[in-house]
Amino acid sequence: MTRQPRGRKAWGLLGYLLLAERPPSRRRLSELFFADADDPLGALRWSLAELRRAIGVPGLLTGDPVGSALGASISVDVLRLQAEDELLNAGELLEGIELDGCPEFESWLLLERRRVASEIEAQLRQRAISRLASGQAKEAIPFATKAVSINPHEQGNHELLIRALATSGDRITALRQIEQCVDLFQRELGIDVTSSLYEAATLKSLPSPALSGRAAAVSQLQAGRAAIGAGAVDAGLQCLRQAATLAVQCRDKTLEARALAALGGALVHAIRGHDEEGAIVLHEALLVAEQAGERSTAVLALRELGFIEVQAGRRRTADGWLDRAQQAAETDEERAAVLGVRGMNSSDRGDYPAAFAQLGESVELAARCGDPRQQAWSWSLVGRAHLLRAEYADAAVAVRGALDLVRRERWIAFLPWPQALAAGSGRRARPVRRGSRRSHQRIRGSLGAGMPAQRPLLGRDGGPRPRTAPHRTR
Numbered sequence: 001m002t003r004q005p006r007g008r009k010a011w012g013l014l015g016y017l018l019l020a021e022r023p024p025s026r027r028r029l030s031e032l033f034f035a036d037a038d039d040p041l042g043a044l045r046w047s048l049a050e051l052r053r054a055i056g057v058p059g060l061l062t063g064d065p066v067g068s069a070l071g072a073s074i075s076v077d078v079l080r081l082q083a084e085d086e087l088l089n090a091g092e093l094l095e096g097i098e099l100d101g102c103p104e105f106e107s108w109l110l111l112e113r114r115r116v117a118s119e120i121e122a123q124l125r126q127r128a129i130s131r132l133a134s135g136q137a138k139e140a141i142p143f144a145t146k147a148v149s150i151n152p153h154e155q156g157n158h159e160l161l162i163r164a165l166a167t168s169g170d171r172i173t174a175l176r177q178i179e180q181c182v183d184l185f186q187r188e189l190g191i192d193v194t195s196s197l198y199e200a201a202t203l204k205s206l207p208s209p210a211l212s213g214r215a216a217a218v219s220q221l222q223a224g225r226a227a228i229g230a231g232a233v234d235a236g237l238q239c240l241r242q243a244a245t246l247a248v249q250c251r252d253k254t255l256e257a258r259a260l261a262a263l264g265g266a267l268v269h270a271i272r273g274h275d276e277e278g279a280i281v282l283h284e285a286l287l288v289a290e291q292a293g294e295r296s297t298a299v300l301a302l303r304e305l306g307f308i309e310v311q312a313g314r315r316r317t318a319d320g321w322l323d324r325a326q327q328a329a330e331t332d333e334e335r336a337a338v339l340g341v342r343g344m345n346s347s348d349r350g351d352y353p354a355a356f357a358q359l360g361e362s363v364e365l366a367a368r369c370g371d372p373r374q375q376a377w378s379w380s381l382v383g384r385a386h387l388l389r390a391e392y393a394d395a396a397v398a399v400r401g402a403l404d405l406v407r408r409e410r411w412i413a414f415l416p417w418p419q420a421l422a423a424g425s426g427r428r429a430r431p432v433r434r435g436s437r438r439s440h441q442r443i444r445g446s447l448g449a450g451m452p453a454q455r456p457l458l459g460r461d462g463g464p465r466p467r468t469a470p471h472r473t474r
Contacts, residue, residue, distance in 0.1 A: 005054040008097050009033055012105060013047055015094045018076055019112055023065035032105050078116060084127065088146055090120050121150045121157070122309070122317040128160045129276075133283030137167035152184060155193055156312075159276040162200040174201040196273040214255065217246035221259050224266070231413065233270045240266060253292035260285035261297050265304050275308050282308075299328045303338050310345045318345050333374070336365035340378040347385045355385050373414075376405035380418045387424050395425035 030040035131140035144161035165174035224239030240263040247256035267278030306321035343359035366375035383398030
């Protein structure tokens with residue numbers, strides 16, 4: 001800019017133009033910002049001209065609707081929050097801008113501030129997790145600290161900071177942070193923290209394995225998977241940690257990546273409240289898999305990292321992980337699993353046409369490659385999406401398909417999830433909405449080709465969702 005725009009309203013107008021989903025019309029802008037003026041459109045013309053003079057680009061912010069393409073020579077900080085120093089120094093969107101006479105703009109600004117803050121928080125978390133996974137705990141501290149300052153009521157942010165402090169050797173500060181978090185949650189939220197907060201300050205150390213070598217690592221990996229599948233979570237986690245330790249000792253990067261991916265998946269799916277630790281382990285698995293050229297394990301880690309973000313409602317970062325997973329996926333089994341998580345993400349954000357298309361393709365691919373558990377998992381999400389749309393007849397069909405597959409597979413741990421959906425879909429059926437009919441018929445057809453979370457949880461939209469994934473790591 002050649003100079004600062006004059007007045008708070010000019011800043012508010014510029015922010016709205018840059019962040020609006022589509023170019024707004026002049027009439028819309030005049031109603032938002034100048035409804036009380038004698039000549040609303042005239043006041044808008046003056047403000048746009050003032051912005052052009054301040055930015056120094058004569059042809060900018062013209063037309064009807066008003067375009068906001070700035071060109072390559074102009075950058076906007078809120079649109080390029082990627083550099084680490086920008087993330088660490090980011091403040092509130094349009095900080096200090098309050099327009100009392102523009103209530104509709106104030107409502108938009110409130111939501112937009114929360115959206116931008118959430119995106120910054122998600123990127124800070126990813127950078128903190130990445131550094132913890134690569135052994136740079138001290139470098140993770142500033143990112144975790146900033147995430148806590150943006151959203152102090154998210155326990156996961158405190159866990160990342162505590163883990164970074166403890167791992168870097170500053171256990172006293174880590175314990176002090178626990179006390180602050182406990183006090184904050186009790187005082188402002190009236191709830192207690194979970195045990196994972198205290199565990200974040202405890203550096204896990206395993207006794208030296210009684211056996212050594214690759215065979216022992218493979219045995220521990222298989223035993224860990226079997227124990228997790230049977231519901232013996234503590235024993236399974238210990239076996240998987242031992243498998244990862246043994247793989248490091250025998251310098252087998254492929255086996256280490258698989259053990260870490262299995263451990264990360266178990267932390268995410270088998271027990272509540274360990275997503276932060278699971279994300280760190282999965283980051284480690286991804287790094288090792290990429291070093292070893294272990295593509296299938298990298299796809300698994302990417303998909304699981306995307307699943308964590310979907311569960312937390314961080315849609316954009318979920319899309320980033322799942323985009324990478326889908327690009328790297330080569331087999332029908334891998335693509336079916338990734339599309340299942342993508343369908344969950346689309347359903348949670350209310351994009352049902354995309355959800356039905358993704359879940360439909362997931363069901364078809366799973367049927368084609370002979371993966372009935374993935375088929376049941378995706379089919380159950382189709383039922384959930386129909387249920388959220390009050391399409392009870394279609395929900396009942398989808399849930400029956402999932403239940404048939406689950407019973408055929410004797411997948412007892414997963415059974416409560418489709419049973420809960422079946423109870424919801426047993427209400428009075430309503431007409432099928434036109435937008436979902438084609439996708440539903442496509443998926444229904446794949447059910448005849450043959451017919452994935454242990455316990456139902458509540459999603460951010462209020463509906464339950466599956467927690468564990470149907471795939472086992474190789």
